[in-house]
Amino acid sequence: MTATVFGPSADGGTMVDRPAPADISELILDLQARGLRLETQIERRTGGAGPTDSGMLWVEGFPVTAPTDNAVAADSPYVLRGEDDGYGIYREGVRLAGARAERRPRFYDLKTADGIPYEQIALLHLDSLASTVVQHCTYWGNDDQCTFCGIGLSLESGRTIARKTPEQLAEVAVAARDLDGAVDATLTTGSTRGVDRGALYVARCGQAIKEASGLPVEVQFEPPYDLDVINQVGEMGIDSVGIHIETFDPAVLARVAPGKARTGIDGYFAAWERAVEVFGEGQVSTYVILGMGEDPEATIEGCKRAVDIGVYPFVVPLRPVAGSLMADWKPPTRAYTQPIYSKVLAYMTQRGMGSTTAKAGCARCQACSGLSSMEPLLQIRPRPVG
Known part of the structure; x- marks a missing residue:
């Protein structure tokens, strides 16, 4: 069962239900291994050296690069969806974590x-x-x-x-x-x-x-x-x-x-x-x-x-x-x-x-x-x- 903890929202306001640290860590490690399918546009690197073919985002405050533009990502069970205020990472319709992405510099x-x-x-x-x-x-x-x-x-x-x-x-x-x-x-x-x-x-x-x-x-x-x-x-x-x-x-x-x-x-x-x-x-x-x-x-x-x-x-x-x-x-x-x-x-x-x-x-x-x-x-x- 996924545990949750209560903590402040990203803007320091209302207390919100947030994933426990262990769940976030496991999700990030899995995203780096299995990639992330995109249902919305985010800033990412494609082709060449560096963190290539990857999306760049913050997952519950942690910086993450995850494959988004290759065969690994195409088969990923994880999906990034746009929300009213930022993004959400989903698996089989279940929201696992909030995310934030940078705009084009x-x-x-x-x-x-x-x-x-x-x-x-x-x-x-x-x-x-x-x-x-x-x-x-x-x-x-x-x-x-x-x-x-x-x-x-x-x-x-x-x-x-x-x-x-x-x-x-x-x-x-x-x-x-x-x-x-x-x-x-x-x-x-x-x-x-x-x-x-x-x-x-x-x-x-x-x-x-x-x-x-x-x-x-x-x-x-x-x-x-x-x-x-x-x-x-x-x-x-x-x-x-x-x-x-x-x-x-x-x-x-x-x-x-x-x-x-x-x-x-x-x-x-x-x-x-x-x-x-x-x-x-x-x-x-x-x-x-x-x-x-x-x-x-x-x-x-x-x-x-x-x-x-x-x-x-x-x-x-x-x-x-x-x-x-x-x-x-x-x-x-x-x-x-x-x-x-x-x-x-x-x-x-x-x-x-x-x-x-x-x-x-x-x-x-x-x-x-x-x-x-x-x-x-x-x-x-x-x-x-x-």
């Missing part, structure tokens, strides 16, 4: 002086401005290509430009802040063959955004060959960094990301340790993708080891990208992801790390993970005595 309708639409420079993911500053990667189109990645697809479709300049990104960030309430910026980049692997350019872009808009900024890059590059990134005033290993299972890493596998898991830990020295505990994060055939225990132990040195393991379900080498894979089920989330989150909570720790970036946003929706479950459990 106003800054999308603007262009730079040389005629480039702002929408091709950066996108708004709920309240976070996001951009891939260099849309090329040294791994793309060869034997090193990451099988889950779609970085080249956005460019091929004409949805973006190959290289964004710091000046362009700063201009767009100010507009996104002023017109649409962006609260931070998340910048990523394709890897290069240089010593810095592209870190210094993405950091220059982040520095320009921060100086122009004041928004906190996360930049994401691969471990540089020279770890002193991380110190240089810190000197540019960047708030947080993402250095993404993708999986702690070495066999899976070699299969899905051969180029990253050459750095090795210990190589990532070396980069993280330096980054934590520069940015502080909780300001360094790594993506950990579930559903690629990894060993769950190796995943949990790797996450714990990362937490021990101050790194936030941003655990997410596989989101197959149309046109990528893993396009035919399916997102992992809630039955698979929930126990892993639970164990990793419990360990993070013990170490004082949570969804409010990071100043900027994916770990701050949380929409592509189920971690933040499970935090209330730990908070309401009684603490052991003694």
Whole structure:
């Protein structure tokens, strides 16, 4: 039976009947696994990299990206319907939760002086401005290509430009802040063959955004060959960094990301340790993708080891990208992801790390993970005595 709790409405007024935290968390994990059919229009990403083919919405206050534009979503038992005040998520005619979606960002309708639409420079993911500053990667189109990645697809479709300049990104960030309430910026980049692997350019872009808009900024890059590059990134005033290993299972890493596998898991830990020295505990994060055939225990132990040195393991379900080498894979089920989330989150909570720790970036946003929706479950459990 579905339990409910009573709480204030979204506007802080009348007390309303709301789903219990456990029900909301299970729903969010299921939406990320099984998608959401739309009976109304909402802002969403289609095609290319990022949280692609997905709707972006708030489910009972939690940020969520869920598949809406692919075969998974077409067969989903969940439906999003428009209501008088927002949206509702239904299954077999039963309303499970309320939802809110963002309107199309106003800054999308603007262009730079040389005629480039702002929408091709950066996108708004709920309240976070996001951009891939260099849309090329040294791994793309060869034997090193990451099988889950779609970085080249956005460019091929004409949805973006190959290289964004710091000046362009700063201009767009100010507009996104002023017109649409962006609260931070998340910048990523394709890897290069240089010593810095592209870190210094993405950091220059982040520095320009921060100086122009004041928004906190996360930049994401691969471990540089020279770890002193991380110190240089810190000197540019960047708030947080993402250095993404993708999986702690070495066999899976070699299969899905051969180029990253050459750095090795210990190589990532070396980069993280330096980054934590520069940015502080909780300001360094790594993506950990579930559903690629990894060993769950190796995943949990790797996450714990990362937490021990101050790194936030941003655990997410596989989101197959149309046109990528893993396009035919399916997102992992809630039955698979929930126990892993639970164990990793419990360990993070013990170490004082949570969804409010990071100043900027994916770990701050949380929409592509189920971690933040499970935090209330730990908070309401009684603490052991003694």
